Amino acid sequence: MYKSIQVEDFDFSIFSDVSPSDVKKYKERNKNRLIKIQDYLLDSKNTLSVEKIYEKLFVDIKPDIFLSHSHADKDDVIRLAILIEEELNLSVFIDSCIWGDAFKLLREIDEEYCLNGSNFNYKKRNYTTSNVFIILNSALHRVIYNCEVFIFLGTDNSIPINEAFKSERYLSSPWIYSELQFAKLVRRTPKPRGIKFESRDQALAESLAFDNAPNFAYSIPETDTTLLNRNLKNWIEDSNRYSSQDVHPLDRLYKIISHR
Known part of the structure; x- marks a missing residue:
């Protein structure tokens, strides 16, 4: 990773319109991926290979x-x-695009190993969930x-903004916190000019919805810089104004943030 940026006031309403059909097509790119737990077994019983899961679901992208965002904003992020x-011919990864595959895998594992009659075993379910979520978190870190x-x-x-904290702002998502914290700590690398990144098909999946669950307040890790929504727009x-010039779109972005 070369640079981390926070758009503090993202609002897609000021951008050019994108049709609902285009959003639908984007969501369906990798929809209905076939998940079979036998593909990940190291033995004939119950040992699952994490590396095989990476190879099947979370290939090197x-x-x-990398766009980090709240699941509530997923359509606007698409x-x-x-x-x-x-407009810029850049490859984009939306962080929620591999959630669906992770949840499919988790359901397959739970139905195979955690069911007691019609109910799930609480301890086994906690164990499988923690493992799949750690795999997912690690996969997101790889992409970052x-x-x-x-x-x-x-x-x-x-x-x-939570009134309980005197209008201070906190993250409510542990996933966003993990991504921001990793982006803050990961080693910065030179701009990879001349390396053509391969665009991967992506799809969004439904996020978890917890009713009456406790909320957690995460302090917001700092990014290298911030960017106003209008400057992002x-x-x-x-892009058309620079189409005839040999200027990479990301270099234009770096110039914008350097003049803040």
Whole structure:
């Protein structure tokens, strides 16, 4: 990773419109991936290979941009990704695109190993969930490491203001916190100019919804810099003006943030 950026006031309403059919197509790119736990077994019984899971579900992805966001904003984030891909010809990874595969795998494992009659064994279910979530978290970290730019899209959904904390802003998602914290600590690498990143098919999956669950307040890890929503919009929409110049779109982005 070369640079981390936080857009503190992301709001897609100021951007060019993206049709619902394009959003639907984006969601269906990797939909209905076949998940079979026997593909991951090291033996004939119950030992699952983490490396085989990575190879099957979380192949090495090297995007230009990793978009971190709240699941509540996923449709707007898809619209943003579509604009970036179409206008700037950059590959974009949306962090929720591999959630569906992880949940399918978790359900397969739980139904095979955690069911007692019609109920799940609580301790076994906690064990399988923690393992799959750690695998998912590690996979996301791999993609962040491989990307050039990490962009966190801050909204009221991802950074809510809680009156209990005197209007201070905190993250409510442990996943966003983990991504930001990793992006803060990961080694910075030179800009990989001349290396063509292969675009991967991506799809979004439904996020978890917890009713009456406890909330956690995570302090927000710092990014290298911040970017206003309107400047993000200008960066995308000014692509035609630079089309005849030999200027990489991400280099234009770095110039914008350096003049703040």
